[in-house]
Each structure stands twice: as structure tokens, then as C-alpha cells.
Amino acid sequence: xxxxxxxxxxxxxxxxxxxxxxxxxxxxxxxxxxxxxxxxxxxxxxxxxxxxxxxxxxxxxxxxxxxxxxxxxxxxxxxxxxxxxxxxxxxxxxxxxxxxxxxxxxxxxxxxxxxxxxxxxxxxxxxxxxxxxxxxxxxxxxxxxxxxxxxxxxxxxxxxxxxxxxxxxxxxxxxxxxxxxxxxxxxxxxxxxxxxxxxxxxxxxxxxxxxxxxxxxxxxxxxxxxxxxxxxxxxxxxxxxxxxxxxxxxxxxxxxxxxxxxxxxxxxxxxxxxxxxxxxxxxxxxxxxxxxxxxxxxxxxxxxxxxxxxxxxxxxxxxxxxxxxxxxxxxxxxxxxxxxxxxxxxxxxxxxxxxxxxxxxxxxxxxxxxxxxxxxxxxxxxxxxxxxxxxx
Amino acid sequence: xxxxxxxxxxxxxxxxxxxxxxxxxxxxxxxxxxxxxxxxxxxxxxxxxxxxxxxxxxxxxxxxxxxxxxxxxxxxxxxxxxxxxxxxxxxxxxxxxxxxxxxxxxxxxxxxxxxxxxxxxxxxxxxxxxxxxxxxxxxxxxxxxxxxxxxxxxxxxxxxxxxxxxxxxxxxxxxxxxxxxxxxxxxxxxxxxxxxxxxxxxxxxxxxxxxxxxxxxxxxxxxxxxxxxxxxxxxxxxxxxxxxxxxxxxxxxxxxxxxxxxxxxxxxxxxxxxxxxxxxxxxxxxxxxxxxxxxxxxxxxxxxxxxxxxxxx
Numbered sequence: 001x002x003x004x005x006x007x008x009x010x011x012x013x014x015x016x017x018x019x020x021x022x023x024x025x026x027x028x029x030x031x032x033x034x035x036x037x038x039x040x041x042x043x044x045x046x047x048x049x050x051x052x053x054x055x056x057x058x059x060x061x062x063x064x065x066x067x068x069x070x071x072x073x074x075x076x077x078x079x080x081x082x083x084x085x086x087x088x089x090x091x092x093x094x095x096x097x098x099x100x101x102x103x104x105x106x107x108x109x110x111x112x113x114x115x116x117x118x119x120x121x122x123x124x125x126x127x128x129x130x131x132x133x134x135x136x137x138x139x140x141x142x143x144x145x146x147x148x149x150x151x152x153x154x155x156x157x158x159x160x161x162x163x164x165x166x167x168x169x170x171x172x173x174x175x176x177x178x179x180x181x182x183x184x185x186x187x188x189x190x191x192x193x194x195x196x197x198x199x200x201x202x203x204x205x206x207x208x209x210x211x212x213x214x215x216x217x218x219x220x221x222x223x224x225x226x227x228x229x230x231x232x233x234x235x236x237x238x239x240x241x242x243x244x245x246x247x248x249x250x251x252x253x254x255x256x257x258x259x260x261x262x263x264x265x266x267x268x269x270x271x272x273x274x275x276x277x278x279x280x281x282x283x284x285x286x287x288x289x290x291x292x293x294x295x296x297x298x299x300x301x302x303x304x305x306x307x308x309x310x311x312x313x314x315x316x317x318x319x320x321x322x323x324x325x326x327x328x329x330x331x332x333x334x335x336x337x338x339x340x341x342x343x344x345x346x347x348x349x350x351x352x353x354x355x356x357x358x359x360x361x362x363x364x365x366x367x368x369x370x371x372x373x374x375x376x377x378x379x380x381x382x383x384x385x386x387x388x389x390x391x392x
Numbered sequence: 393x394x395x396x397x398x399x400x401x402x403x404x405x406x407x408x409x410x411x412x413x414x415x416x417x418x419x420x421x422x423x424x425x426x427x428x429x430x431x432x433x434x435x436x437x438x439x440x441x442x443x444x445x446x447x448x449x450x451x452x453x454x455x456x457x458x459x460x461x462x463x464x465x466x467x468x469x470x471x472x473x474x475x476x477x478x479x480x481x482x483x484x485x486x487x488x489x490x491x492x493x494x495x496x497x498x499x500x501x502x503x504x505x506x507x508x509x510x511x512x513x514x515x516x517x518x519x520x521x522x523x524x525x526x527x528x529x530x531x532x533x534x535x536x537x538x539x540x541x542x543x544x545x546x547x548x549x550x551x552x553x554x555x556x557x558x559x560x561x562x563x564x565x566x567x568x569x570x571x572x573x574x575x576x577x578x579x580x581x582x583x584x585x586x587x588x589x590x591x592x593x594x595x596x597x598x599x600x601x602x603x604x605x606x607x608x609x610x611x612x613x614x615x616x617x618x619x620x621x622x623x624x625x626x627x628x629x630x631x632x633x634x635x636x637x638x639x640x641x642x643x644x645x646x647x648x649x650x651x652x653x654x655x656x657x658x659x660x661x662x663x664x665x666x667x668x669x670x671x672x673x674x675x676x677x678x679x680x681x682x683x684x685x686x687x688x689x690x691x692x693x694x695x696x697x698x699x700x701x702x703x704x705x
Contacts, residue, residue, distance in 0.1 A: 024488035025481065051492060053484040057477065058521030065474035065518065069445060069481025072468050074495070075488055077481075095470045194494065201466040201482060203441045203500060208461035210469035217458050 005179035010141040010168060011036035013180045014080070014106050017148035019050045020188035021104075024075035024195075027055040027066035029085060032118045033170035034108040037080040052078075060085035064092035064103075071101040072209055074200030076152060079103065082170060083110035083124045090128050096163045097132030098225065099209055102155030102195075103163040105133075106148060109270070109321075110170040111357040119358025120170030122270065122321040125298075126331040132225060134164045134232055135299040137269035139255075141178035143296070144168045146249060149183075153192050154239050160232045167298075169271040169321075171358060183247060191246060230300045253302035254309050255294045258284060262291030264315040264370055265347075269295040269332060272321065272361050279366035290370060295332065306339045313347045317373050319366070319388075321355045329385040348377055351385035365389060397439065397603055404596040410436045419462035421454040424628025426618030426635065427507070427534040428454065429592045434503070434532060434616075437602035440465060442501040443482055447475035447510030450541040450620075451534060473514040476522040479504035479529045501606050502529040508549035509539050512575045523582040523611050530605045531613045533575060536620035544623040548573040551643070552690075553683055554675045556623070561678035571690070579613035580649045586612040588648035588657070592619070593635035597646055597657050604650070617644045625674020637669040642695040643687075647702065656702045666691050 008016065014037050018026070026045070028038040044050035053070075057063045063079045071077040081089060086107060096103050109125050111117040125135065134154060138144040144166060151164035168174055183191075199207050213221055233253075244250040257277050259265050266276050273294035283290040293309050293316075295302075310316050320330025328334060333351030340346035350373035355361040369388055376382040400408065414435035421428040427450050435442065443466040446452045452469045455462035470478055483502045489495045504522070506515050511533035519531060538556045539545040546559035546568055555567040580587040586608045588601040598616070605612035619634040621627060626634055638644040639658060643666055646658040666688045670676040679687075 024492070024494075025484045027481065027484070051488070053488045055480060055484050056525065057480075058517060058524070061474060062477035062480075062518050062521055065470065065477035066481035066484065068470050068474075069468065069478035069483075070485035071481075072478075073443075073482045073485035073489070075481075075485035077485075091471060092474070099468075099470065201443050201468055202495065203443065203466060206440075206464060206466045208456060208463050208467045211456035211458040211461060212453065212469075213458040221458075 003181045005181050007177050008141065008180045009036060009175060009177050010144050010173050011108070011175070012040050013141045013145040014148050014168070015040035015044065016182060017145045018078050019044050020183065020185060021076065021149055021152045021192055022189070023050070023052045023078045025053045025055065025066070025070035025077045026079065027057050027063045027070070028079050029057050029060045029063050029081070031060070031082045031085040033110055033120065033174045034080045034082040034085070034106070036174065037106055037108065060089040061092060064089040064096060067103045068092060068096055068099065068101060071103050072099065072201045074195070074197045074202065076195045077103045078105070080106040080108065082108045083112050086124045086128060087112060090131065093128050093131040093133060100161040101163060102152070102161055104148065104151040104155055105163065105165045107165050107167045108170045108174045109167050117357045120172055121356040121358065122167070123323065123356065125167045126322040129299065129331065132162065132229060133299060134162050134229070134236070135167065136165070136296055137167045137298055138173065139271055139273045139294055139296070141173065141176070141180045142249070144173065145180050145182065146243065146251070149188065149192060150239055150243060154232065154236055156195050157235050158198065160235050162229055162232055167270065173271040187246065233300050233302070236297065251296060253297035253305040255296060256309050257292040257294070259291030259293060259309055259313070261289060262313055263289040264317060264373070265291045265293050265310050265313045266317045266319065266366060266370065267293040267295060267310065267332070267336065268319040269298060270321065272319070272355055275361060275363055276319070276366050279363040282363060283367055283370065288370065301335055303339050306336060307343060310336070310347055311343065311345060315373055315377060316347045316349045317352065317369055318349060319352050319354050319361070319369065323353045323356060323387065333385065348382065350376065350382055352388045353385055354388040359389070394439070397437065401600055401603065404599065406595065410439070412436070412440070414440065414442070414464045415455070416462045416464055419455045420457065421450070422622045422628070424621040424631040425454070426592055426620055426631045427451050427536055429631070430534045430616045430618040431505070433592070433595060433598060434602055435465060437599045438501045438503070438606055441498065442503060443467070444503045444505050445475050445478035445482060447506035447515060448472035449507040449510050450536065451505060451507065453541045472510055474518045475504040475506040475510060475515060476519040476531055479531070480522040480525065480527040483527045483529050504529055504531045506533060508533060508535040508537055509547040512548045512573050520582065523579060523584050523613065526610055528610055531611060533615045534618040535615060536618050536623060538620070538623050540620050540623045549575060552687060553679050555678060556675070566678060566683060567675070576613065576615045579615070583652065584611040584613060585609070586648070586650055589615045589617070589644065589646050591617040591635045591639050591644060591646060593632050593639060594646060594658055601648060601657070623675065626672060630672065634669070634672060637664065637672060640664045641666045641669045641691065643669060643691050645695060645698055647698065654702045656698070663695065
């Protein structure tokens with residue numbers, strides 16, 4: 001099945017997916033580098049191309065609060081933000097998940113202040129990793145488009161009922177124009193039928209949402225939330241299979257490249273995986289047995305996929321675009337290490353923090369990190385983590 | 393307004409109030425809880441085609457211990473500072489869903505319900521945003537003049553001189569050192585179609601205002617004085633009476649601002665001394681005659697100003 005590809009800025013591709021999803025309510029507050037998503041959706045609403053209510057909220061906290069009210073009332077709901085905006089709404093992210101509302105959000109990832117920086121990294125996404133949202137990292141514009149549409153379908157599934165966040169790198173993805181294969185409105189409707197919530201705030205069937213829980217109920221509710229978020233994994237896979245049969249593009253929690261016989265595997269999430277893929281090919285040409293694992297699914301954490309993809313390697317080089325200040329490693333590296341802690345055979349996991357606040361990570365940088373990790377390994381003094389490419 | 397509710401206002405009598413209880417008995421409010429009385433009547437006035445977005449606070453905590461609920465209308469609580477934004481989301485959802493034919497077209501009252509802190513302190517930004525955007529909601533502040541469910545801490549609406557746990561009466565400070573924030577005026581400054589003050593002591597006025605707020609298209613703000621015997625340090629059976637005293641001494645005048653036109657809705661012919669109101673409550677017991685005189689003077693000034701504005705209109 002071949003389709004026309006159109007050149008779109010990736011923010012536009014995201015907005016186009018939202019339009020195709022026939023959303024009912026969009027509430028967003030502009031923040032760099034998310035701005036273009038808010039602008040394009042406003043335009044669509046102004047031109048009548050999208051029948052949604054566009055709510056010009058006065059803050060991100062209210063953006064998520066409006067989404068919560070709207071989703072609870074049975075509307076298909078979308079928002080987008082970045083960095084400080086995410087931090088401001090983070091209180092509401094936990095609540096959206098606890099209330100089990102299928103809100104979809106695009107997080108255009110950006111550095112958290114201070115110092116103030118509008119440039120991209122994953123410190124914002126990592127700051128809310130425990131908030132109970134299904135979280136995916138996109139590597140390119142096509143994935144942003146696909147994941148956004150898939151997000152509504154996954155989130156609204158009765159077996160799921162969780163909010164869904166697609167992370168796209170600020171600037172390195174958000175502001176880049178790429179060829180994207182779109183789908184027709186009719187195809188979108190078939191893939192994503194009208195949202196029919198089982199419960200909604202409506203006088204026909206009064207329900208109370210958001211009751212407080214005393215300690216004798218709280219733990220049980222949280223356990224169920226945790227178990228059901230993990231169980232959403234199967235639905236995500238199921239939706240990806242359907243997507244492949246409909247539109248020909250396949251997805252998996254980790255997309256592996258030349259890992260089968262790899263002695264070392266580089267693992268990274270987001271757009272920089274594209275550069276890493278080229279770097280891996282170059283290193284292969286030089287005779288280094290290197291592979292790449294591009295992490296798509298961050299929550300629920302794909303433990304088994306991690307073990308399967310990385311288990312046979314001698315060394316895993318995790319490149320985190322976020323720093324856990326004063327911690328024991330990059331946030332993704334920490335979880336990869338945990339995944340292998342009880343395994344009989346485990347690769348050594350090297351943790352590099354690179355590409356923070358939009359700093360480029362070049363092909364040569366990936367090679368340098370791989371070589372450095374091997375050196376540390378040979379000398380037997382691998383640090384818990386290292387900030388790569390920082391001036392002394 | 394349906395016929396039953398319109399009839400309510402003709403020959404108003406407590407006996408003719410709707411029998412249905414939408415805020416069910418059995419909730420966990422303190423004895424004599426003013427906010428519980430306010431919510432009960434608010435919902436009786438609005439009827440069953442109503443949905444409530446409730447801020448964290450007394451109203452929420454007394455009514456919704458999982459797995460129980462006192463709410464017989466659809467109700468949501470999500471956080472403290474965002475009742476107005478949550479209500480705005482519900483309103484936007486109904487608008488979109490009715491336009492698309494996904495739910496029946498009808499008038500549903502969307503109520504944002506928050507205490508004085510959830511309205512005038514932490515909830516101010518979300519409220520201001522929602523008022524400015526013009527959502528067709530009723531934004532209700534039940535004002536019990538402090539953070540009561542956490543143990544009586546002062547808010548921006550705690551009156552001058554009142555002792556709370558964070559504005560205690562000490563050797564240096566005499567309780568709350570600031571004057572009550574003029575929240576209705578702030579709401580009115582958004583030039584929304586309807587702003588009104590109400591009190592649980594004046595039910596006819598209360599019902600009329602709630603019904604008007606529901607009928608008017610666009611945002612309506614209702615500021616309801618809801619005495620809290622626990623926090624105000626008075627006997628539970630005095631809650632309504634204390635409210636009446638607040639109105640009659642002029643410290644909490646009942647008025648409305650409809651499309652910019654200000655009207656006193658309960659005219660007090662001879663205002664009673666503020667002293668009676670103050671001396672009836674333990675939270676003011678440390679105040680000297682001099683302090684009360686100071687309060688009386690300011691209440692007089694403000695009341696005169698209100699009369700002036702109302703007359704101009």
C-alpha cells in the first residue's frame with residue numbers, strides 16, 4: 001500500500017492527527033516549543049476545519065483541569081505542552097491518571113529551568129515518569145502522527161482508561177519539516193470510532209468522580225492502577241498490529257537495529273535515535289559490533305522487551321537526555337539496570353547523560369561514548385554515569 | 393426556569409421549597425455547618441439537571457469519603473485550585489457534544505463550587521480565566537472565611553481581627569491583620585453578566601439569585617456567606633442567625649450586579665451595630681472596644697459607598 005507523503009512541520013503533523021481524531025475539546029496554553037501545535041489547532045478551530053471547542057486557558061494547570069472536566073463529561077480531549085508548562089500541570093497529571101481519564105497530550109520535550117532554557121531534552125518528561133500516564137517517545141514526524149492518533153484509541157479502550165502522552169523532542173523534532181504519510185478522514189473514523197464513555201458526568205446517570213480515599217482503600221486503588229497500567233501493554237501491542245494491517249507501518253516497544261549479533265547496544269529514546277542509527281552503521285563499517293535500541297514505550301516500562309533486546313549484549317550504552325541531579329545514573333539507564341538486576345546473564349550498563357538543553361549529539365559522539373564505555377569496562381572503573389561532552 | 397422553580401419565588405415560603413434532597417443527609421459536616429446548608433439550598437434551587445465541579449475543601453471532604461457520596465447530582469472533585477477550570481471543561485464538553493449531536497441538547501447547570509480559599513486565594517487564577525472566557529457556568533464561593541477543614545487557617549477572605557490558627561491573636565498582632573478581599577468586586581470587574589452576594593440567612597434572596605444565575609447566559613458568580621460555627625466559635629444552632637447578623641450590621645451586604653447594574657437586594661433600614669455580630673463569635677473575643685470601633689467605621693464607609701453605587705445605577 002503506497003500513499004502520498006506530504007511535507008509537514010512535525011507540530012503540524014501532530015495537529016493533523018488531532019483533527020483526524022475528531023476531538024471535542026482542546027485546551028492549551030502556548031509555550032515554546034509546543035507553540036505551533038496550539039497555533040495550528042487554533043487555526044483549524046477558527047476555520048471550522050475542526051469541530052472542537054478550543055479553550056484558551058490562562059495556564060497549563062487550567063489546561064489539564066479543563067481536559068479533566070471535559071474528559072469526565074465524555075469528550076475526546078487533547079492538550080499539548082512543554083517543560084515549565086508540564087511542571088505547572090504535573091499536579092493534574094497524577095489526578096487525570098487516578099481518575100482514569102483518556103486524555104491525550106503531546107509533550108514537546110524541553111529543559112526544565114533553571115537556568116531558563118527553551119531548548120530540548122527529556123528532563124520534563126522524566127519529571128513526571130511516575131504520574132501514571134502511558135508514555136511514548138517518538139523518533140520522527142511519522143511516529144508523532146501515528147502515535148497521536150493511536151493514543152486516543154489506546155487510551156479510550158475499556159481495558160485501559162489511562163491518559164496518554166506522546167513525547168516529541170523540542171525543536172529537533174517539533175520544528176523540523178519531514179515527509180509524513182497521512183491517512184484519510186474515513187480511515188481515521190474506522191480506526192477510531194466516536195468515543196462512547198461508559199461513565200460520564202451527566203444528569204441522566206449521576207456519578208461521583210474524585211472521592212477521597214482513606215488509607216484503608218488507597219493502597220488497593222493504587223495497586224489496581226499500577227496493574228492496569230502494566231496491562232495496557234497488551235492493548236498497545238494489539239493496536240499497533242491493527243495499525244500495521246491498516247496502514248502498513250509496524251511498531252514495537254523497542255525498535256532494534258542490528259542488535260542480533262551486537263556486542264554493544266546503544267539505547268536511546270526520541271529523535272536522537274535517528275542520528276544514533278547512522279552512527280551504528282558507521283561503526284559497523286569500522287568493524288565494531290554495535291546495535292541500536294530505540295525506546296518507544298516508556299510507560300508501561302517494557303521490561304521483557306528490554307531483557308530480550310539487550311540481554312545477549314556484553315555492554316549497553318544508555319544515552320539519557322536528562323540528568324537525575326545527584327542520582328545514580330540517567331533515568332532510563334537506572335531502569336535498564338534494574339531490569340537486569342535479578343537476571344543470570346546481564347550486560348554491563350553504561351550511563352551517559354548527553355544532549356541536554358538542546359545540545360547536539362553527533363554521530364561521532366555516539367562512537368566516542370561507545371569507545372569510552374569499553375575503555376571504562378577494560379579498566380574496570382565504569383562510573384555510575386557521566387555527563388558527556390561537557391567542558392571542564 | 394421550569395414552572396416549579398418559578399413558582400418558588402411567588403409567595404416564597406420555606407414550606408414550599410422542593411422536597412427533593414440532592415445533597416443527601418448523612419454527610420459528615422459539623423453541626424450547624426453553613427456551607428452544607430448553602431449547598432443543600434443551592435441544589436434545591438437548581439434541580440437535578442445540574443453538575444458540580446467541586447474544589448478540595450470542606451464541601452468536598454464532608455461529602456465524598458470513598459466509597460460513599462452525598463451527591464445525587466453528577467459531581468467531580470479533582471484539585472483545590474481548579475474548580476472553575478474543571479467546570480469550564482465540562483461546559484466546553486457539553487457544548488461540543490451537543491453541537492455534534494452526541495448528547496441531547498438541553499440546559500444543564502454547570503456549577504463550580506469552591507470555598508473562600510479555593511475561590512479567592514489559590515483558585516483565583518483559574519476563576520479569573522474562566523470568567524474572562526465567558527463559560528456559561530455558575531461559579532459559587534461558599535465563604536466560611538478561613539481554611540476550615542484543615543483546622544481554621546486564615547484566607548484572604550478572613551475578616552479583619554478574626555483569630556485563626558495562622559492569624560492567632562497574640563501580644564503583637566490582634567488576629568487577621570488584613571481587610572477581607574472584595575471578591576465580588578473582583579468578579580464584577582470581569583464584566584460578566586451576573587454577580588451576587590447571598591447568605592444562608594436570607595433564603596428568598598438566595599433562591600432568587602441562584603435561579604437568576606442559572607437563567608442568565610454566560611458566567612455568573614455567587615458569593616455566599618456560610619458561617620462556620622466550628623471556626624467562628626459560636627454555637628451550632630447560631631449559624632443562620634450569625635449570618636443574619638452579618639447582613640443586618642452591613643458587614644456582609646446582600647446585593648447583585650446584573651449586566652453592570654448594581655442593586656441592593658436586601659435593604660437594611662436600620663443597620664445594627666457591628667459589635668453585636670462580633671461579640672457573638674469567639675474568633676473575635678480578643679478585640680477591644682477600640683478595635684470594634686475601627687471595624688464599625690470601615691463597615692460604615694463601605695456600606696455608604698455601596699449605597700452610593702447602587703443609587704447611581
